[in-house]
Ligand SMILES: Nc1ncnc2c1ncn2[C@@H]1O[C@H](COP(=O)(O)OP(=O)(O)OP(=O)(O)O)[C@@H](O)[C@H]1O
């Protein structure tokens with residue numbers, strides 16, 4: 001927890017349900033609009049969080065998505081207990097994907113998510129341990 | 143052009159969002175990979191796609207899109223339609239295949255965003 005006047009939201013991300021993936025990002029977008037933040041930052045947060053949330057479902061077993069809105073920044077933390085990422089540098093490369101054919105048929109698995117999260121956020125931190133899980137933190141300056 | 147013009151050009155059925163047909167659409171994109179829509183699209187307010195799962199609507203929502211046209215007569219289920227209604231996204235279903243649907247709109251003046259960087 002940082003300042004006392006920061007806003008916190010927390011969402012459970014169901015790793016078994018592809019259809020509900022993105023609900024946390026959708027709700028966050030709605031709430032950020034209600035806060036009256038500018039459209040550009042809302043769009044960047046929504047895209048980056050959605051990519052991360054989809055990853056939690058298609059590559060891991062779901063987890064928790066936390067959103068913290070401070071005076072000067074938004075912090076998105078996505079924590080899963082999935083298989084983890086062995087080589088983060090490789091995972092960050094455009095086009096690298098371990099997604100199955102099944103996932104591709106659903107419209108994902110181009111290996112563009114992590115690079116897009118980096119592009120849209122001001123800071124992207126990936127903490128991962130094979131067999132334990134992954135924690136993705138994204139910071140957006142307001 | 144307006145979404146109403148798109149409906150006419152695509153010979154489309156309006157699945158939902160009848161009340162927004164007079165809204166202006168300035169450009170569009172056609173894609174079946176939501177990953178690519180999220181990574182490459184900039185400000186196109188309309189998506190043509192052959193996929194009908196809920197992530198198509200969520201992708202459109204994250205990208206601030208106003209209209210999704212399904213090609214090849216595809217139609218999403220009620221849940222997906224409900225999601226689109228909730229977010230005021232117009233859904234259309236066109237009998238054209240992807241290439242033809244894009245071509246019809248493009249030659250009528252609805253362009254994309256050109257080459258990527
Ligand atoms: N939360 C995660 N848990 C485990 N592995 C992950 C996670 N997120 C990403 N990865 C690994 O990193 C790779 C690259 O991720 P990225 O989001 O860039 O692409 P993708 O999800 O495969 O495709 P796209 O995002 O274009 O739909 C994935 O294919 C996967 O192997």
Ligand SMILES: [Mg+2]
Pocket residue numbers: 051054055109112113114
């Ligand atoms: Mg991804």
